[in-house]
Amino acid sequence: MADLRFDGRVAVVTGAGRGLGRAYALMLAADGAKVVVNDSGGALDGEGADTGPAQAVVDEIASAGGEAVANTDSVATPEGGRAIIADAQQRFGGVDILIHNAGIVRRAPLAEMTYDDFEAVLDVHLRGAFHVVRPAFPSMCDAGYGRIVLTSSIGGLYGNHEVANYAVAKAGVIGLSHVAAMEGAAHDVKSNVIVPAAVTRMAAGIDTSAYPPMGPELVAPVVGYLAHETCAVTGEMFVALAGRVATAAVTETRGVYRPSWTIADVAENLDAIRDRSESLTFPVVPNGHGDHIRYSFAMASRAAAMSACAKSRSR
Known part of the structure; x- marks a missing residue:
């Protein structure tokens, strides 16, 4: 079976000068x-700038017969985000695919993390996502038509030591993607999250x-599918780690209904409240938000009806 192609599509990939972003850009161009290869060329902590990484990827694409342009605007500002999307529109006539991959790392224990380091990471990962999605x-x-792929992390799903800034940003990206999926559904604009893991410079200091x-080549095809016109899903999270591809989702327990609660009631019902033997998942699209509320309301209504019926029989 021939691989899926992207002929006639325009893609923007942020953080595409190295690592995963580079792999995405090369794959899309080859197909x-x-x-638009966006990368400000900064260091792992976001400091500095270098036009080299983005241009090197563009040169690699061109030498293979593809078409690409380098963009070195920073996703960390609204102006930078607008400039990146404007580049795609002016050079190629629009934007069909947006992959936000840009990221930086500033590690510190929660008790020692500076506000500057917290904000700097959110500026690139979370606000950066909004800065390119919004235009x-x-x-x-x-x-x-549109395909949006935003990058989260297992740190965003489960947390990790010494990266509170990164975990917060990556968790926030999930909410942004879900809203884009809901609001874009009527326009064939699909938005999904990739939760990747690959040995790149982001793994600096880790014994691998x-x-x-x-390698990034184990993640890129998953992103390629989510970016393709045949993508059949939206509002989901895909994990790609060491050759394993899976989906992640927010789940809830069935829960316990009572017409009133005390603190002691919560403690006494804790096992039942936390019982995951009948876990629930509410798909984001078409209306996970509303389905969640309706489920809770229905539980209350059923309990009220049963109570009324019991009172009627006792008379």
Whole structure:
């Protein structure tokens, strides 16, 4: 079976000068997309700038017969985000695919993390996602087509030591993607989250000697599917780690209903409240938010009806 192609599509990939972003850009270009390769070229902590990484990827794409342009604007500001999307619109006539991959790392224990380091990481990962989604989203909706892939992390799902800033940012990205999926559904604008893991410069300082193969090439095809016109899902989270591809989801227990609660009631019902034997998942699209509320309301209504019936029989 031939691989899926992107002929005629325009893609923007942030953080595409190295690592995972580079792999995404090369893959998309090799399969026919015109690519805006965005990378400010900063260090792992976000300091500095260098036009080299983005241009090197563009040169690599061009030498293979593809079409791409380099962009070195920073996603960390609204102006930078607008400039990145404007580049795609001016150079290639629009934007069909947006992959936000740019990221930095500033590690510190929670008790010692500075406000500057907290804000700097949110600026790139979370606010950076909004800074590019915000200008791209309306044009995608107007065109009746779009594919958005935002990058979260297992740190965003489960937390990790010494990266409170990173965990917060990556958790926030999930909410942004879910809203884009809900609001874009009527316009064939799909938004999903990739939760990747690969040995890149982001793994600096981690002993990876015992890791199985974890190159970017094991993640890129998953992102490629989420970016493709045949993508059949939206509002989901895909995990790609060491060759394993899976989905992650928010789940709830069935829960316990009472017409009133005390603190002691919560303690006494804790096992039942936390019982995951009948876990629930409310898909984001078409209306996970509303389905969640309706489920809770229905439980209360059923209990009220049963109570009324019992009182009627006792008379």
